[in-house]
Amino acid sequence: MRALTLVADRQLELADVPPPPAPGPGEVQVRIKAVGLNHLDLWGFRGMAFAKRKMPLVVGAEAAGEIAATGAGVTALKAGDPVVMYGALTCGTCRACREGRDNLCEAVGGIMGFHVDGFARDLVNMPARLVVPVPAGITMRDAACAPIAFGTVQHMLFDNARLQPDETVLVHAGGSGIGTVAIKMAKAIGCTVITTVGSDEKAEKAKALGADHVINYRKDRFETITRKLTNKKGVDVVFEHVGGEGFNGSLLVLKRGGRLVTCGSTAGPTVQINLMQLFQQQYRIFGSFGCTIRNIRESLAKMADGMLPVIDTEVPLAEFERGLARLEGRQVFGKVIVTF
Template identity: 60%
Template sequence: MRTAELRGQRYVVVREIDNPPPPAPDEVTIRIRAVALNHIDVWSWRGMAFAKRELPLILGAEAAGEVIAVGDEVEHLFRGDVVALYGAKTCGTCAACREGRDNFCDGQSAMYGFHIDGFLRERINVPARLAVKAPKGLDVVAAAMAPITFGTVEHMLFDNARLEAGETVLVHAGGSGIGSAAIQLAKAAGATVITTVGSPEKAKKAASLGADHVINYREERFEGRVRKITGRRGVDVVFEHVGPATWEGSIVSLARGGRLVTCGSTTGVSASTNLYLLFQRQLRLIGSFGCRMSNMSSVMEKMGKGLVAPVIDTTLRLEDLDKGLARLEARDVFGKIVVTL
């Protein structure tokens, strides 16, 4: 079978490797059909120093496919099922995993495509508990965006920030994969959505997804516009994943008692926080990482009902992976870049 391996910083090769053996009793064999690219793939491609892993490394952190073989002990999955794959090889036995909070498992150091071999290959064996069945009729490309693109966002907005109908949320980078998902999920929940983008073309696309107000951050300071839109009150929730470039403005954009939830820092890892605003306005800063597998099931149900839909920028072949990573790093994208196998 074919796979895409990282051999060194920004050096990716496509080659043939052996098919996996028959699945263990608690495993399933998946024929990977679609892999959605994310910034974690870019970080791996850059060779981020904090990642402890050995090269070569198979890339791909978010994927879906079809079950083609089932271990003897697996009772909830069958050949032909379309499944989305959880992005970390969690233990399944610790208290967090038993409670359905796999993103708190100690095994989170084993992230597919970053610490251990990922999903950019034609076949893989995975523990059956990490394969989440898609609802009937949902296509595999949509299912591929459940683990990170939509699952992470649902966990951020609703499990952590507790966004409710009637509240206002500021979504940064509305043209990104998770940004486009956040606009849709927040709007479907009855929230007013303000989003930032970097071009007039992206502004039009963000508005078409349901954003009530779109701010081109290259033309005006987003925090000033947010204060005007909200009558100087500020927003109830800020959906952060940009980092230092937007952090201080995000704090200023919050209403009294507002919640900032963040899952990433694509512009750096250190930012300055106005502590006076933090305590005087009784703000809450929430870190969020990954999602529960229940989030994956929930967002696939929403996709199946037509409440939200993946936004596809480009579909690529495995051989063009490095081009997709370069475009993602340059932010030359609206929605998701997907590799189909």
């Protein structure tokens, strides 16, 4: 079968490899149909792994497919069922896993496509407990955005930031995969959405998506515009995944008692915070990573109700690297999908 492998930093190879064995007890075998690209894939491609890993490594952290075979004891899934897979090998037995807090697993075996072999291959065996059925009517292309793009936003906005109807939220990088989802999810519950983008073209697309106010951060300071838009009161929530120099600006535009939730640092992982500002304004800062399996189910339910991802580009498996280049060049508005 085909497998897209990282053989060295920034060096991918589409290889012929032996197929996996028949699924064991409690396992399923999935035929991959679509892979969603994320900045996590870029970090792995650049060699930015935060743990030791062995190469060659099959890439791909987010995917959808169909059940090809089931192992003994698996009754909830059958051949032909459309599914998505959780993107980390959680233990399933620690307290966090038992409580449904999968992304806080105390003995995680690694992130797929980053620490351990990922989904960019024709067939993969997975524990059935890490596989989620896809409701009828959702395409494989769209479903492939549920485990990370939709699930991450669901966890950030609703589990962590506790976003409420009629609140005002600032969504950074509104043209990114998760930024477009955040705009949609916030608007769906009646929030006022302010978003930042890097070009006038993206600004028009963000407005069409439903954003109430769009700031081209290459032309204007988002801090100034956001404070004007809120009559200097600030926003209730900042959806942050950029980091770098803009992080303190994000704190500046929060109202007293406001919440900032962050899951990324594409502009830089190190910031300095004024602690007096933090405690005097009673800000709440949430770090958020990945999502739970429940979040994936919630995301698929939203897709089934008509909230679909914004797809920027589709590329075949052999052109995976072209998709990464588009993501790395910040050209995207929405998600890049790799099709099989």
